[in-house]
Amino acid sequence: MHPINPNMAATFPPPVMEARRWIAGRDFPPEKPLINLSQAAPVDPPPEALARAMAEALVTRPSAHLYGPVLGLPELREELAAQWSAFYGGTVRPGQVAITAGCNQAFCAAMATLAAPGDAVILPLPYYFNHKMWLDMSGIGTQVLPTGDDLLPDPVRAAALITERTRAIVLVTPNNPAGVEYPPETIRAFLELARARGIALIVDETYRDFLGQDGAPHDLFADPAWDDTLIHLYSFSKAYRLTGHRVGAIMASGARLAEVEKFLDTVAICPPQVGQIGALWGMRNLADWLAGERAEILARRDAVRAGFQRLPGWELLGCGAYFAYARHPFDAPSDVVARRLVDEAHILTLPGTMFGPLRSEGGDGQAEATLRIAFANADAAGLAEVCDRIAALGR
Structure with missing residues (x-):
């Protein structure tokens, strides 16, 4: 194989693409479809x-x-x-x-x-x-x-x-x-x-x-x-x-x-x-249209905040713009928890291990304890469903 720049080789893969590979080729039942909360980008076309x-x-x-x-x-x-x-x-x-x-x-x-x-x-x-x-x-x-x-x-x-x-x-x-x-x-x-x-x-x-x-x-x-x-x-x-x-x-x-x-x-x-x-x-x-978009995102933010109040053990550390950042209650690192959410709850999120150093790299444990939920493409009803599915996971 031809040489690869060592800096490039040492750079981690694109996280969103990595998360997509978790669901590639998988079928999710119509009564419990995948809810994709992995990417912070609108999927609807412009006005x-x-x-x-x-x-x-x-x-x-x-x-x-x-x-x-x-x-x-x-x-x-x-x-x-x-x-x-x-x-x-x-x-x-x-x-x-x-x-x-x-x-x-x-x-x-x-x-x-x-x-x-x-x-x-x-x-x-x-x-x-x-x-x-x-x-x-x-x-x-x-x-x-x-x-x-x-x-x-x-x-x-x-x-x-x-x-x-x-x-x-x-x-x-x-x-x-x-x-x-x-x-x-x-x-x-x-x-x-x-x-x-x-x-x-x-x-x-x-x-x-x-x-x-x-x-x-x-x-x-x-x-x-x-x-x-x-x-x-x-x-x-x-x-x-x-x-x-x-x-x-x-x-x-x-x-x-x-x-x-x-x-x-x-x-x-x-x-x-x-x-x-x-x-x-x-x-x-x-x-005026953009003001309406902002109001809708803030309404979704409020729906996330309300939903997490009924999730024992979960702690919402941040919530605003397109994102919620939560500490999970499981005795497992966040990358394992994120995959469990896909398998059992049919929810795709990104683990905190994609946003900070691991303990083995000098981190303080925040990365292993947290998940990012990007809610730009889930309305209030969809976010309530997200919280219902998380609650059903138990501990």
Whole structure:
């Protein structure tokens, strides 16, 4: 066999694909069908009006079939800058915005400008597995920041982790996988820590459109010098159901985006044109529709919270955006419990072992004790059924 990059070989397989293999080729009875709670992505198509706007662009805009600007369509960058400035009460200029082929690419591009092999990045637990995978395959070390039962990262504990190798701290809020929303004062404290130590703060707000609170979740963009430290990531996939069209964004200094441009041009040349056209149309026309989507997700969140109150031994550690993160009561690690849920309850979830280090790797046991439940594609009745099936498992 030809050589394989050892960093790539040491990177764990994509967790969602691994979970799908658990159910591949299996039949589930119609009276108890599989409930798939493994992936945090909408499966419904975008609103018809949005789809028609994209279809019209395919037919009437010849430029939609060509390479576009590496950093994205100017109109979309301008719209993002204007809406972010208004929402966060700060100033974001179009030159501080780049469009990417999804938010995962936004993270990879930002990280490529920050860290080289041998450097390190702080990831709070539980972490988003694709972030860890990119660091691993890039030869960048992960400095794991443990969290308690509230799953909130502590800037004081983070400060103790920083070394001369540390290049950035990454926050995902609302958190994937836990659904926890980080308080504004916590996010601000991390900005001040990163600034004082001369490293970057990456804030991934992929699920910002489904916050439980109204208004801006932090005041970082109100800081006139925000771009000396902050790198902000966003995704259109969840807001407008554009997962397959791959549209994300980075907000950072113009100087950093000049470096990002090198990465994007090399990897994808430009973000997909039709997806960007759809994202722009959505931003300009779907505010009321998106508010309804948020209300529905919050209703599902409330249904999960109510359902877990009748599950003895289970503890809901986090619940928000698309996610619930629960401590299970079984005397077995979470990967074993997740497979039991498939076999006996016909529920597909992801184990905490996919979101943090095992005890054998220096972990504190959180990974083995927890499960992620992604409820974006189960309504309130479906979530009640989930809780009924879990209750039937016993202990």
